[in-house]
Amino acid sequence: MLLILFAxxxxxxxxxxxxGNRFAFISSLIVFAYSLYLFLTFPISAxxxxxADYSWVQSLGIHFKVGIDGISILLVMLTTFLTPLxxxxxxxxxxxxxxxxxxxLFMEMALIGVFVSMDGFLFYIFWEIALIPIYFICLLWGxxxxxxxxxxxxxxxxxxxLFMLVALIYLYLHTPAQHSFDISALYAAGKSLDPHAQSIxxxxxxxxxxxxxxxxxxxxxxxxxxxxxxxxxxxxxSGIMLKMGIYGLIRWMIPMLPQGLAQNAECMLWLAVAxxxxxxxxxxxxxDMKRLFAYSSIAHVGLIAxxxxxxxxxxxxxxxIQMLSHGINVVGLFFIIDIIxxxxxxxxxxxxxxxxxxxxxxxxxxxxIMLGAIALPLTDGxxxxxxxxxxxxxxxxxxxxxxxxTIIIGAVYxxxxxxxxxxxxxxxxxxxxxxxxMTEKTVLIPIVIMVILIGVWPNLFLxxxxxxxxxxxxxx
Amino acid sequence: MNTLLILSAxxxxxxxxxxxxxxxxxxxxxxxxxxxxFIFTANQYNxxxxxxxxxxxxxxxxxxxxxxxxxxxxxFMMAKNxxxxxxxxxxHFSLILFSLVGAVxxxxxxxxxxxxxxxxxxxxxxxxxxxxxxxxxxxxxxxxKYFLMGSFATGFLLFGITLIYGVTxxxxxxxxxxxxxxxxxKGLVLAGILLLLVGLSFKSSLAPFHFWAPDVYEGAPxxxxxYMATVVKTAAFAAFFRLFSTCFTAAGNWSDILWWMVVxxxxxxxxxxxxxxxxxxxxxxxxxxHAGYIAxxxxxxxxxxxxxxxxxxxxxxxxxxxxxxxxxxxxxxxxSKDISAFEGMSKANPLLAFAMTVAMLSLAGIPPxxxxxxxxxxxLTAINHGNTLLVLLAVIAALIGIYYxxxxxxxxxxxxxQQLVPIQVGPLHRTVLIITTVLTLLLGLFPNLVLGWx
Numbered sequence: 001m002l003l004i005l006f007a008x009x010x011x012x013x014x015x016x017x018x019x020g021n022r023f024a025f026i027s028s029l030i031v032f033a034y035s036l037y038l039f040l041t042f043p044i045s046a047x048x049x050x051x052a053d054y055s056w057v058q059s060l061g062i063h064f065k066v067g068i069d070g071i072s073i074l075l076v077m078l079t080t081f082l083t084p085l086x087x088x089x090x091x092x093x094x095x096x097x098x099x100x101x102x103x104x105l106f107m108e109m110a111l112i113g114v115f116v117s118m119d120g121f122l123f124y125i126f127w128e129i130a131l132i133p134i135y136f137i138c139l140l141w142g143x144x145x146x147x148x149x150x151x152x153x154x155x156x157x158x159x160x161x162l163f164m165l166v167a168l169i170y171l172y173l174h175t176p177a178q179h180s181f182d183i184s185a186l187y188a189a190g191k192s193l194d195p196h197a198q199s200i201x202x203x204x205x206x207x208x209x210x211x212x213x214x215x216x217x218x219x220x221x222x223x224x225x226x227x228x229x230x231x232x233x234x235x236x237x238s239g240i241m242l243k244m245g246i247y248g249l250i251r252w253m254i255p256m257l258p259q260g261l262a263q264n265a266e267c268m269l270w271l272a273v274a275x276x277x278x279x280x281x282x283x284x285x286x287x288d289m290k291r292l293f294a295y296s297s298i299a300h301v302g303l304i305a306x307x308x309x310x311x312x313x314x315x316x317x318x319x320x321i322q323m324l325s326h327g328i329n330v331v332g333l334f335f336i337i338d339i340i341x342x343x344x345x346x347x348x349x350x351x352x353x354x355x356x357x358x359x360x361x362x363x364x365x366x367x368x369i370m371l372g373a374i375a376l377p378l379t380d381g382x383x384x385x386x387x388x389x390x391x392x393x394x395x396x397x398x399x400x401x402x403x404x405x406t407i408i409i410g411a412v413y414x415x416x417x418x419x420x421x422x423x424x425x426x427x428x429x430x431x432x433x434x435x436x437x438m439t440e441k442t443v444l445i446p447i448v449i450m451v452i453l454i455g456v457w458p459n460l461f462l463x464x465x466x467x468x469x470x471x472x473x474x475x476x
Numbered sequence: 477m478n479t480l481l482i483l484s485a486x487x488x489x490x491x492x493x494x495x496x497x498x499x500x501x502x503x504x505x506x507x508x509x510x511x512x513x514f515i516f517t518a519n520q521y522n523x524x525x526x527x528x529x530x531x532x533x534x535x536x537x538x539x540x541x542x543x544x545x546x547x548x549x550x551x552f553m554m555a556k557n558x559x560x561x562x563x564x565x566x567x568h569f570s571l572i573l574f575s576l577v578g579a580v581x582x583x584x585x586x587x588x589x590x591x592x593x594x595x596x597x598x599x600x601x602x603x604x605x606x607x608x609x610x611x612x613x614x615x616x617x618x619x620x621k622y623f624l625m626g627s628f629a630t631g632f633l634l635f636g637i638t639l640i641y642g643v644t645x646x647x648x649x650x651x652x653x654x655x656x657x658x659x660x661x662k663g664l665v666l667a668g669i670l671l672l673l674v675g676l677s678f679k680s681s682l683a684p685f686h687f688w689a690p691d692v693y694e695g696a697p698x699x700x701x702x703y704m705a706t707v708v709k710t711a712a713f714a715a716f717f718r719l720f721s722t723c724f725t726a727a728g729n730w731s732d733i734l735w736w737m738v739v740x741x742x743x744x745x746x747x748x749x750x751x752x753x754x755x756x757x758x759x760x761x762x763x764x765x766h767a768g769y770i771a772x773x774x775x776x777x778x779x780x781x782x783x784x785x786x787x788x789x790x791x792x793x794x795x796x797x798x799x800x801x802x803x804x805x806x807x808x809x810x811x812s813k814d815i816s817a818f819e820g821m822s823k824a825n826p827l828l829a830f831a832m833t834v835a836m837l838s839l840a841g842i843p844p845x846x847x848x849x850x851x852x853x854x855x856l857t858a859i860n861h862g863n864t865l866l867v868l869l870a871v872i873a874a875l876i877g878i879y880y881x882x883x884x885x886x887x888x889x890x891x892x893x894q895q896l897v898p899i900q901v902g903p904l905h906r907t908v909l910i911i912t913t914v915l916t917l918l919l920g921l922f923p924n925l926v927l928g929w930x
Contacts, residue, residue, distance in 0.1 A: 056922075056924070057922075057923050057924050057927065058924060058928070059924070059927055059928055060853075060856070060927075124843070125843045125844060125848075128842060128843045128848070129843055129844055131842075132837070132842065136889070139886065139889060139890060140889055140890075146890075147886055147890055151879070151882055151886070154878070154882065155875060155878055155879060158842070158875065158878060159875050162871040162874060162875065163868075163871065165852065165855070165871075166855065166859070166864070166867055166868060166871060169852075169855055169856050169859045169867075170859055170864070172856075173856075173859060173860050
């Protein structure tokens with residue numbers, strides 16, 4: 001069943017030249033419709049659904065094994081929901097060749113693959129494949145320093161992945177004879193190791209996932225890459241790709257190496273909290289809007305990581321719902337930046353202002369998404385941050401308090417950005433600002449709807465992932 | 477044995493072609509002959525055949541012979557122009573065919589004299605071929621250098637064989653193995669093994685015996701370089717592994733020494749490649765680096781080593797043929813072998829650029845290409861054997877590798893194009909590129925296709 005999904009994504013590679021955009025949009029919509037169908041009919045249970053298992057490399061115990069549980073269905077939904085929007089957000093005035101669209105579809109395939117793999121080797125393959133399209137998207141359509149920055153990004157992330165590969169092989173060799181990469185076999189193998197070995201492997205995995213997320217201090221590739229990537233690339237990276245890292249933590253690293261977590265949880269938690277504060281402070285001083293949101297993204301991810309390392313029901317649930325809302329918010333925000341930049345030619349906050357007078361729609365949409373990012377109650381950020389902070393608090397009071405405090409920093413710089421760009425007098429750059437076009441509305445309205453939907457009715461999503469989370473927790 | 481007969485006969489026919497004036501028909505004839513040799517060899521699979529105790533055509537030999545024949549087939553298709561332009565075409569044909577005979581002997585020997593003969597048959601032909609661009613000083617230098625250094629290495633090899641013979645009283649691999657377990661002459665044995673190690677490391681360009689490789693690779697005609705990087709390397713490693721796995725598993729701690737050589741090779745190869753301007757020299761250093769990865773499987777001698785080496789050499793050769801073919805096409809067209817000659821290729825020749833990208837990704841070891849699985853398999857073998865530290869070092873070396881392979885990709889996709897005129901690619905080259913690119917992806921996705929054989 002899931003193979004149909006892959007087939008669609010692969011088909012995107014053979015788009016007719018002229019209708020590249022439309023074809024990609026429609027095929028991604030079909031994939032979305034399919035995953036929506038899966039979501040709506042998804043039974044609330046802790047077991048994997050729609051498992052497909054084919055032998056791939058028989059002699060090495062590698063299987064093509066995919067399946068969906070409550071955690072992965074949400075991420076698959078997120079991916080398939082955002083991809084059509086990202087494709088649609090390409091502006092008509094900047095035509096992209098079909099290679100661009102097929103790379104995005106290819107990437108969507110790899111991302112979905114990451115979220116549904118139930119075989120360690122398969123997971124690794126998808127994990128790496130996802131890197132290639134985004135590398136080319138950034139390299140071919142990025143900003144002026146793209147060569148250096150994308151190469152740094154690529155080598156950085158692959159460095160982490162290779163260490164993960166070593167760790168995976170190590171675990172694989174500790175599975176019983178006739179080794180296997182099956183997820184349950186790897187879980188068992190990881191748990192059987194002594195705490196010291198687990199701790200070392202934990203760090204290996206952490207390198208891969210921590211770089212991808214990115215967690216302080218492994219984040220140095222991120223602001224540059226986000227800033228220089230084309231808007232769609234940034235959306236892909238921040239909206240979906242960094243969820244790969246978080247998903248990896250939840251699905252692979254922690255269940256496999258519970259002792260490793262137990263030994264390092266404190267350290268990890270403080271790293272994450274340090275990252276929140278650090279990124280918050282740096283974001284505070286940014287003048288470039290895109291960079292500001294890149295740093296704010298590090299802060300948000302830091303909080304998610306903290307919640308996950310706390311490893312209790314609230315933390316994990318919060319992490320998952322926050323992944324969804326962060327993905328949605330950040331895609332919306334980066335698109336708004338793109339709109340502002342294409343109209344005014346600048347992303348520099350001080351030279352903006354008064355956009356609300358010229359473009360009330362944009363200002364309203366921006367406000368809603370921004371409030372979501374600040375985590376105001378009834379927006380999508382709230383349930384996630386609430387659960388995350390209570391999860392962290394349960395684990396360590398002080399860390400919880402510090403993490404809670406950082407929300408205020410976030411609110412301050414976000415609101416200040418809003419104030420300086422939307423309110424006040426118009427500047428030379430914003431004098432001729434026009435409001436949202438039909439296309440832009442089509443992209444932003446679903447995002448706004450989701451922002452409010454998750455905020456008002458988080459249980460719609462929480463209840464799907466709950467049994468799977470409980471199973472994870474009880475497995476340790 | 478049939479393989480050897482067919483190849484030798486082809487070589488002799490090629491020599492006579494000049495006299496009887498059928499040069500035109502020679503090329504298809506050789507392709508047919510190679511195909512026939514392949515079929516005869518493949519037929520011997522699971523029918524081990526010992527030839528007077530000198531050669532043993534077991535499955536290992538059959539598989540490696542097949543792989544060498546396939547690579548040689550692709551190579552002939554790639555290198556046809558080389559034979560068209562030069563004056564003494566038929567000599568080249570026969571030299572290559574004779575060197576193939578040497579390669580087949582190298583993968584199927586069961587006696588040290590045959591190993592020596594195989595290496596010599598292979599090497600002497602390649603010495604001449606390296607210098608075959610007679611009017612080019614670089615090519616002459618390359619041939620001369622290769623010959624001088626190669627003779628030294630042969631000397632070491634021979635000396636090593638003598639010492640081993642002195643201790644065990646036999647050239648036969650099985651006898652040596654049994655004798656070595658009981659002998660008291662540990663020192664002599666170790667000296668012999670080390671001398672053999674030096675000789676074979678030279679042939680497979682392991683540091684610190686790799687110094688000839690960059691110069692020779694760069695100076696030799698591109699087609700001959702391709703041949704050295706693919707067929708010669710495959711044969712050298714197959715022989716290396718066959719010798720050490722059958723004779724010396726129980727003797728001496730040579731694997732510690734090889735361990736250090738591997739680390740040295742990985743870093744010298746990868747780090748030196750970073751700064752190269754010329755793609756040909758870059759590929760030469762990368763070939764040194766890849767020798768390091770392959771040798772990891774020899775250091776970690778275990779049940780999966782043979783198939784790891786087989787898979788690695790095969791996929792490395794296939795990707796190398798892609799890379800060298802494109803280099804050959806581009807350098808003939810633009811008169812430059814530098815990376816800068818590739819700038820803007822994605823606009824002018826998108827398919828060529830795609831093939832090159834796949835080859836580079838494969839050499840860099842990035843999924844879903846075959847190069848990834850090859851590295852993975854080698855790493856798996858090594859960790860299984862307890863060489864985790866070596867794998868970690870190899871991972872770091874691989875990261876350096878990614879940097880320079882991506883320089884080529886970046887040049888193709890990023891730099892503004894100098895010439896928008898697409899390069900014309902001949903039908904034969906096109907076929908080769910399609911086959912190798914498809915194989916690279918196919919073997920990466922379905923390694924099972926070849927893995928189960930050995």
